[in-house]
Amino acid sequence: MASPAPTSADRARQVGVTVSEVLCVLGTLVGVGVIGGTEVPESSGGALAADATLLAPAGAAFSIWSVVHAGLAAYTLWQWLPGQATDERYRQTGWLAAASMLLNALWLLVTRQGWIWVSVVVIAALVVVLGVLVRRLTEHPSFGVVETAVVDGTFGLYLGWVCVATCANVTAALVSSGVDPGPPVSEVWAVAVLALVAGLGVLLARRLDGRYAVALAIAWGLFWIAVGRATDEPRSTVTAWAAVAAALVVVVATARRKGRYRGPVDDSTG
Template structure:
């Protein structure tokens, strides 16, 4: 760097100070002398040891691991926290939002903030924020607006008295008394502040109008006639609009041209959760004990070798092997029971969460789910003890209890996906399994006791029982949006009923065909209902008619 600077200085010294007049300045290059102290010296970049990708990944993973674990534990604690008796639990509802939810999207549900209809982000993050919005009542007019807007208007009013008079008429009048809202340090943006209503019309105007009515001139009478004529025309137009609005409502079209969609099931409830009672904890404990009993039944079945063919052949004289009664499925059917128990374990954990402590759905169905789970353990023990009558009664009672559970679920629709997956899903699988299980147990008991009507073939009895089972399965699997879990549980049982009727010594091609067609029809109909409802809700959200597809 120093050699180059010296060479540049020598060249500059040898060159003339000014170029000759006869030479063009473009022919001679110009060079600038840079002082040595202004030259920035370059240094070699120090070599760093390469860092392996594994070390970088480890640092990224372990950085903040403690904070993440603490946040996860806090969320878990909050999910299973038991609320205070006076605390109001607002349910989180998912699904289709109809026209009646428009007010909720603007101001929030009526249950938030003690029922005043005001929006609070701490209650529900799904509602859009409002920078400045009036809380309007149809009877009393505006009631208030956001706190920061009050502060801004108050600041402007301090400097402009006429603005104060325009905001609150009569404020500058010393004889008028007005209630000015107080803004404290605790006032936040989400606070609403009530302002006094503007004074109504003075009664002196009505009195003056009454006194001058006797001395009206002819021009005033004509003016009055014109006003009455215009009022009559306005009333006629309003009546015509009312009739048109009624016609649009009858045809399913709203005022804005959108079609009204009425779902073919009960909408989820938006009411706050009832206060927890002492019986709620007892119910949760009983449901948990019922699921533990169901898990114990799986262990007993495994110990008794019921999951292999020799187990049911040796127990209760082989009536549950699928080879002695027309409606008893193969032993492979009972492999579905461990899967049902796993889903019931998830349901037992979910019903301890804060949102499920006092919900009406759990209060109505928790005892029934626990009863059905305990009855399955009773059935396993009865089969192991060769008691066919007790086994049939336990299987039939479990199926009836679960059918009542589905009926309660239909009356009270699931509010979100967690309830559908962890409550309706496990109980639906259990119900479909229990229907086929009760049908097979009853068929084995009737055949073992030789109960039949003389002159009626056993195939007719089998088809009648099969028809009842398929009808009940189709009836309850097509409730709400379509309970595919019931159809899957029942279809599994029908599938393993086909093979014994075709390959065992007790054959019946008619029963096999009806069972296969019944399983196919139930699954197809349930899936069709789910597709049609989802499609209708999408069309309703886009404002299109849905009468032609429902």
């Protein structure tokens, strides 16, 4: 049976996603200093640098963005394939994907301006958008391994990483505003935030039926927080171990949930 003809709304969505991806790429080039010369860690008075707070991930953590951006580019091309325009899965998630790309670019731009608290609002909105998007992907499952990797894998990694980045962003904003009680109180706060991240990871595992991409991205961010606190200033053994424990909690919770859930696709990247 032939697919129904795309509507004007379908075509508008596809174009909107594509334009948003182009703007996201341009924003990324600004963020890494290719355009404008100042990288994100050097902006906002260094508030987002790898050694700025107890919850700042080590620099290598940000290499996950390369995977996410490659996935977003692949998704943008994928949604143009025949039949995708009228697929309910893309109708339900396309504009959310576009919004996530625009929010990504906006976050980079506001941090370059030093608007650290505005960046908190933007990244919080990004988490909400991605959470709704991945939930809708769960409600409209993929039936192919490639689609699962390109779509579910990309947005799962994106969501998981941004959850960790949001906590780091809020902490950076507080410290840059002078809210820094110093050790040992700051370490207690850091452990409490890491417990919150672990709780969020468990909640996402339950609500999203155990998506490994989300869990692995959260664990990735937490691992590099641990590395940062073990090898760089401000050093904190307590924070490092708490980050490792939080990562394990998220991965185990996701594996347990995945073991109970049997969706239409037996693929661990989603």
